[in-house]
Amino acid sequence: MPDHALLAYGRAQCAAYPRVVDYMDVIASICPPAAADVLRESSIAEAAYARRDAAVQAICDRSRHRPRITPVRVARVPEFSEVGMEAWEDHEDSAEDVSLMHGDLVGSAPGYLSIDLSSEAEACVTAEAYRRRPPVEVKGWDKVIGVGYRSPTGDFVLRDPMAEPELPNLAIVGKGHYRVRVHYREPDWEADTPQHLLVMIYPGRGDRVIDLKKSSS
Known part of the structure; x- marks a missing residue:
């Protein structure tokens, strides 16, 4: 026409x-x-x-995590992600992808870490960086999995790859070996409340994957 x-x-x-x-x-x-x-x-x-x-x-604020020891760095963001959260470091040693997700929650390789979230609910996301290993917390969480992570650049930043905002750098001692502990609580679908994600990272060696929720039961 x-x-x-x-x-x-x-x-x-x-x-x-x-x-x-x-x-x-x-x-x-x-x-x-x-x-x-x-x-x-x-x-x-x-x-x-x-x-x-x-x-x-308001829900995220009411359910804010109270750490048992003082973290060096804390970041909290509400998130609505269709693809979850990831950290990828631009380095020749970084893996292109992570083929294995542990507990349908977290996958780790040198320079790359991915966390799976439901694409149908908002998420209250908290990240905490420590200089030493924090106490294990499993009560109130549906999944708690610890993995090893090697940072080739010292720039470990969790983000939704399709949106903003991103969290601050959590590799507080620079490049090297870390342990990452991922806590997940499912949303209450009937009450239409968000899911919750708590990520703790601290310096430490070892690539062992530990299902802390199962090991404590």
Whole structure:
């Protein structure tokens, strides 16, 4: 359809608005009543998102982790991820991928660590970096798995690869060997509450994978 015909069609739609309209968003630029409705619906949707974000943040704040020893660095972010969290260091020794996920939760290779999350719920994400091994905590968590991790650059940053924000660098002593302890609590689907993720990282050698939840039961 040529431009003049499209414009005439849009004006006809506007004249009939709101009784007849096929493309409200499309004609909004030439139709003030449609533009007002588009703006109103957008404002309603943004307000709903803001309320949801505030509710999730309130839950994250109420359930904030209280560490048993003082971490050197702490970061907390609400997250909605379709692909989980990962840390990848740009180095020739970094693995291209992680083929094995332990407990359907965490996979580790030199320069690369991935954490699986549900793509259908928000997440309260907490990361804590320690200079020494923190006490083991399993109560209240559905999964707790410890893995080894080697940082080839000393730049260990967890992020959602498809979105912001990212967490700060957790490799507090630079490149080298670390242990990473990943805690996961599932969302309450009926109550529509977020899932929870707590990541503890501290210097330490060893590549052994430990299911701490099972070993403590």
